[in-house]
Amino acid sequence: MTTRAVVAGCGHYLPDRIVENAEFEKTLDTSDEWIRARSGIERRHFAADGQTTSDMAARAARAALADSGRTPADVDAIILATSTADLTFPSAATMVQAELGMTGGFAFDVQAVCAGFVYALANAHALIVSGQVNRVLVIGAETFSRIMDWTDRSTCVLFGDGAGALLLEAQAGTGDVSDRGVLSTDLHSDGRHRDILYVDGGVSTQSTGHLRMQGREVFRHAVEKLADTAEAALGKAGLTGQDVDWVVPHQANIRIIQGTARKLGLPMxxxxxxxxxxxxxxxxSIPLALSVGQARGQIRKGDLLVTEAIGGGLAWGAVVLRW
Incomplete structure (x- = not known):
């Protein structure tokens, strides 16, 4: 028998404030048509004043627990992927732990920017299959609206706030690709490309920064690297793109999503x-898409999924799992 890290529940949270593209027309030389054509984005959610990453993460975690029928007392660990933690320390994950009323187990943050959830999922999988824990809440949560330069139309129209969560739990499998749960992971980073996507400030530089991005360079790396990592993860599991029911990509830009699907030979x-x-x-973005996909009835128990992401670092990776 093989131990698998199986999705027992998922959930998400989005702030109440919805910002349509037209709102940016008041302050920037841009338009709804321009934003849609270049990104596919029509609207996004922004956190309320005083609303934090850990607050949104805790709400998504509660939704995932409710979906699974579990309680915080059943959870052994929390891994929170974020680049916008509430404080320099302690970790936002420990704040979620406290908010949920967990007095046992452990919690920590993972920082790999947009690839953070893939990294967190890989870490949760490793903890479960090694026998260290039975159940892990894996959360992705961000308040990117707090690090935007509102004069830069090339970046500030692209990002939003929100949180998504999965509860993974140890279950016995047969060891083949028919098992539910995480079947393979594939992670990469290359620090030589730091300057194409970064925030120009931080604690050790004693400055407050904003997100900076070279969009064309990010696009060029994204399509190639996302397709390659997805294929690598599928190969590790002994699968191909034709076995996949759903690709659940990092939701950065519709053109990147479409380009990656083409390279994988999969229809939209x-x-x-x-x-x-x-x-x-x-x-x-990935746990949000997983939760929404399940709510829509797209993703169903037994479906084979590949999920991939790339972010600042550059950091990128993919996970293959059966829902």
Whole structure:
């Protein structure tokens, strides 16, 4: 028998404030048509004043627990993927732990920007299959609206806030690709490309920064690297693109999503797309898309999924799992 890290529940949270593209026309030289044509984004959610990443993460976690029928007392660990934690320390994950009323187990943050949830999922999988824990809440949550330069039309229209969460739990499998749960992971990074996507400030530089991006360079790396990592993860599991029921990509830009699907040889009808409603929510985008995809009835128990993401670092990776 093989131990698998199986999705027992999922959930998400989006702030109440919805910002349509037209709102940016008041302050920037841009338009709804321009934003849609270049990104596929129509609207996004922004956190309320005083609303934090850990607050949104806790709400998504509660939704995932409710979906699974579990309680916080059943959880052994929390891994929170975020680049926009509430404080320098402690971790936002420990704040979620406290908010949920968990007095046992452990919690920590993972910072791999938009690839953060893939990294967190890989870590949760490793903890479960090694026998260290039985259940892990894996959360992606971001308040990117707090690091935007509102004069830069090339970046500030692209991002949104939100959170998504999965509860993974140990279950016995047969060891073949028919098992539910995580079947393979594939992670990469290359720090030589730091300057094409970064925030120009931080604690050790004693400055407050904003997101900076070279969009064309990011696009060039994204399509190639996302397709390659997805194929690598599928290969590790002994699968191909033709075995996939759904691609659930990082929701950064519709053109990147379409380009990656083409390279994988998959039609867009087999891709879960939410970027039009959420914008790029960085580490939150994949769990948000998983939760929305399940709620829509697209993703069903037993479906084979591949999910992939790339973010600042550059950091990128993919996970293959059966729902």
């Amino acid at each position: 009808e087999r891709v879960v797309v939410t970027v039009q409603d959420h914008g790029n929510t960085s580490a939150a």
